[in-house]
Amino acid sequence: LETTAEGVRIIDLKSGAWQEEVTEEQRRQLMLYAAIVHASSGTWPSEVAIEDAGGREWALPVAPEEVRLLVALANDVVSTYNAAASRGWSAIEGLARPSDETCGNCVARIACEPYWRELKSDWQYHGAARGRMVKRLESVGAGAIVIETESPHDRAGAPTVIYRIDVEVAVEDIVAVVGAEQRDDPGTLRCRWNSQLEIQRIEKLPAAS
Numbered sequence: 437l438e439t440t441a442e443g444v445r446i447i448d449l450k451s452g453a454w455q456e457e458v459t460e461e462q463r464r465q466l467m468l469y470a471a472i473v474h475a476s477s478g479t480w481p482s483e484v485a486i487e488d489a490g491g492r493e494w495a496l497p498v499a500p501e502e503v504r505l506l507v508a509l510a511n512d513v514v515s516t517y518n519a520a521a522s523r524g525w526s527a528i529e530g531l532a533r534p535s536d537e538t539c540g541n542c543v544a545r546i547a548c549e550p551y552w553r554e555l556k557s558d559w560q561y562h563g564a565a566r567g568r569m570v571k572r573l574e575s576v577g578a579g580a581i582v583i584e585t586e587s588p589h590d591r592a593g594a595p596t597v598i599y600r601i602d603v604e605v606a607v608e609d610i611v612a613v614v615g616a617e618q619r620d621d622p623g624t625l626r627c628r629w630n631s632q633l634e635i636q637r638i639e640k641l642p643a644a645s
């Protein structure tokens with residue numbers, strides 16, 4: 437918060453290199469910040485602004501009527517979520533609307549079943565696949581495996597090669613990776629330092645005697 441002769445300004449520092457104009461999502465975020473300042477101080481901020489890593493700034497005036505409308509919409513969303521939560525996990529999952537744009541930066545992808553059900557191989561920059569490990573590729577060094585793809589669903593049954601896996605993984609394990617490097621071939625993923633990885637080991641029942 438910055439106090440000026442005209443009043444309080446809210447400045448949101450963004451570290452992303454791509455910042456240009458204030459996006460619609462950022463505008464809503466800033467207006468909700470204005471609502472918080474108003475609720476805690478009783479005074480509307482004079483301005484809200486985005487500042488990028490290079491010090492460039494984009495400012496917007498605060499329109500209290502618009503902010504009140506946005507707060508009402510946000511409260512509706514919270515009520516809808518709470519109502520679903522009271523009905524159980526499947527009702528919460530029923531609210532999910534996975535898409536290329538919506539899920540691209542979501543940290544919950546690795547554990548989100550609706551995401552895995554909807555994921556397609558042409559979603560940009562997801563670097564994601566899930567399936568059962570069928571073999572290790574010893575010939576190209578440690579950490580290279582092949583899974584039988586279950587998701588993306590348009591590649592179901594096809595092999596996906598995953599390189600640079602640095603955790604213990606065995607044939608038959610269910611392997612899920614998101615945020616891997618994916619070049620032109622959707623059947624090849626390379627884990628990066630910040631890729632998320634999940635291994636599910638299906639315990640085998642003891643053989644009947």
Ligand code: SF4
Nearest residue numbers: 532539542545548551
């Ligand atoms: S991955 Fe799941 S939780 Fe995350 S944005 Fe997509 S649908 Fe929502």
